[in-house]
Amino acid sequence: MFKLSEDYSSGFILEKQIEWWKAIVYSINDGILVIDHQGFVRHINPEYTQITGVTPDIIGKRLKDYRPGAQLPETLADKKCRVGVYRKTDNREYIVDMAPIIVNDKIIGAVSVCKSLTEVHKLSQELKKKGEKLEQLQKKMNSLYQAKYTFKQIIGRSGGLREAVYVAERVAESDLAILITGESGTGKELFAQAIHNESSRKNKPFIPVNCAAIPSTLLESELFGYGDGAFTNAKKGGKIGLFEIANNGTIFLDEIGDMSYDLQAKLLRVLQERKIRRVGETAERSIDVRIIAATHRDLQQLVKKNRFREDLFYRLNVIRLQVPPLRERKEDIPDLVNSMLHSSAMNLSFEHYPPSPYTIDRQTLKILLSYEWPGNVRELKNVIDYASCMAEGTEIKVQHLPELIMKKGIHLFEPVTPSNQTLQEAMEEAESKFIQQTLKRFGSDIEEKKKAAKALGISLATLYNKLKRYHIDF
Numbered sequence: 243m244f245k246l247s248e249d250y251s252s253g254f255i256l257e258k259q260i261e262w263w264k265a266i267v268y269s270i271n272d273g274i275l276v277i278d279h280q281g282f283v284r285h286i287n288p289e290y291t292q293i294t295g296v297t298p299d300i301i302g303k304r305l306k307d308y309r310p311g312a313q314l315p316e317t318l319a320d321k322k323c324r325v326g327v328y329r330k331t332d333n334r335e336y337i338v339d340m341a342p343i344i345v346n347d348k349i350i351g352a353v354s355v356c357k358s359l360t361e362v363h364k365l366s367q368e369l370k371k372k373g374e375k376l377e378q379l380q381k382k383m384n385s386l387y388q389a390k391y392t393f394k395q396i397i398g399r400s401g402g403l404r405e406a407v408y409v410a411e412r413v414a415e416s417d418l419a420i421l422i423t424g425e426s427g428t429g430k431e432l433f434a435q436a437i438h439n440e441s442s443r444k445n446k447p448f449i450p451v452n453c454a455a456i457p458s459t460l461l462e463s464e465l466f467g468y469g470d471g472a473f474t475n476a477k478k479g480g481k482i483g484l485f486e487i488a489n490n491g492t493i494f495l496d497e498i499g500d501m502s503y504d505l506q507a508k509l510l511r512v513l514q515e516r517k518i519r520r521v522g523e524t525a526e527r528s529i530d531v532r533i534i535a536a537t538h539r540d541l542q543q544l545v546k547k548n549r550f551r552e553d554l555f556y557r558l559n560v561i562r563l564q565v566p567p568l569r570e571r572k573e574d575i576p577d578l579v580n581s582m583l584h585s586s587a588m589n590l591s592f593e594h595y596p597p598s599p600y601t602i603d604r605q606t607l608k609i610l611l612s613y614e615w616p617g618n619v620r621e622l623k624n625v626i627d628y629a630s631c632m633a634e635g636t637e638i639k640v641q642h643l644p645e646l647i648m649k650k651g652i653h654l655f656e657p658v659t660p661s662n663q664t665l666q667e668a669m670e671e672a673e674s675k676f677i678q679q680t681l682k683r684f685g686s687d688i689e690e691k692k693k694a695a696k697a698l699g700i701s702l703a704t705l706y707n708k709l710k711r712y713h714i715d716f
């Protein structure tokens with residue numbers, strides 16, 4: 243209820259005050275209509291006309307006669323406020339609040355304040371669209387950061403591998419941090435993805451971060467993001483970090499052993515408090531992210547050398563998965579090779595559908611079993627992809643293997659040539675055949691020879707030397 247000041251005895255002051263109030267009413271964004279105690283319209287502001295379509299010629303007329311549906315005269319009669327009354331006239335929709343004007347306990351009129359619903363509709367429509375766009379972006383982001391592997395795709399029957407799978411399956415559902423150790427290419431990321439996909443977070447992002455690939459000066463802002471103007475060249479408005487992108491999902495911190503000592507302390511804080519702070523900001527943000535870390539290094543040794551924090555090590559080491567190197571589980575090779583031959587067929591066989599799976603001959607598999615695989619399963623996969631590419635039909639033979647592996651396994655050849663051949667001669671014969679097949683595949687002009695040399699992993703000059711030496715006429 244509004245009460246005018248008693249102190250307006252002077253007519254001049256009163257006039258000034260009225261002018262002042264009128265200016266306020268005119269500058270308000272809501273529509274305003276005022277009636278006097280007899281129900282005659284005294285004021286309307288331009289916004290009222292804009293919202294309701296009622297023009298200023300209503301001033302001086304009785305509101306009830308002019309707009310029979312109006313409820314303001316009732317407010318005048320019962321002195322009760324009315325809030326949020328919906329009105330619709332000539333396709334105009336608006337919401338009206340009404341209140342009596344009481345001065346010195348006497349009712350001198352009533353005021354109606356209205357807000358256009360068209361505007362509210364427009365805003366809510368925009369909000370809805372933005373909400374939908376946000377949802378789409380969220381879905382897109384989730385699909386961009388989807389983990390594709392599940393436990394079913396972890397191939398191998400060896401005890402070491404099965405034990406790692408057993409532990410991983412048991413801890414997948416929990417939110418505990420996990421440390422995966424193993425040489426490069428053994429399948430650490432494969433395990434991390436399978437764990438994520440087995441957890442309730444599976445439809446949320448899986449964010450892999452290679453801590454060794456990002457310069458340590460940048461890693462903090464990549465992981466935690468930064469605030470507006472955090473440093474020179476910082477993006478305006480700041481940047482969201484990978485932890486925030488991974489919210490409700492999983493972050494996979496590969497090569498954790500390469501993380502700087504300072505950043506390790508910040509990571510420990512995230513593990514303990516579940517909060518992050520963007521670089522250059524003071525406020526903390528809560529996050530819900532599962533952390534899976536991996537390394538090919540011996541973290542215990544790094545702790546001893548003061549290069550890895552002991553507290554972080556113990557925090558991560560609670561659940562430890564050790565993925566053995568391929569050389570220690572060679573019994574996994576035949577299954578891995580079979581599965582890889584199958585996917586090679588899917589990738590390469592565009593001539594025949596359905597694609598016929600590649601096979602591998604006994605000699606070649608024997609060579610693969612004898613090799614030590616320093617690059618582990620990743621190296622095996624590359625070799626199978628290469629050999630499938632080199633095979634003329636669908637059977638992979640020794641000569642389709644990369645030169646290095648073929649040479650290492652040449653001693654396993656069952657003699658198909660006369661037994662008086664020396665090892666050197668056998669190797670040269672295999673090399674000559676392999677070069678001829680490669681050239682058959684690529685062709686003989688200079689550009690094709692360049693491609694063949696590249697596929698063989700030798701320079702063009704070496705290829706020419708070998709052609710001359712083996713009297714290959716291409």
Ligand SMILES: Nc1ncnc2c1ncn2[C@@H]1O[C@H](COP(=O)(O)OP(=O)(O)OP(=O)(O)O)[C@@H](O)[C@H]1O
Pocket residue numbers: 395396397398424425426427428429430431432433496538578619620623
């Ligand atoms: N047991 C397995 N079954 C099927 N595929 C495997 C297996 N282990 C590894 N791979 C495949 O080998 C490749 C390398 O695996 P991954 O990237 O997971 O290794 P990593 O240990 O994380 O390597 P790095 O330490 O170099 O990052 C991938 O293509 C992966 O799918």
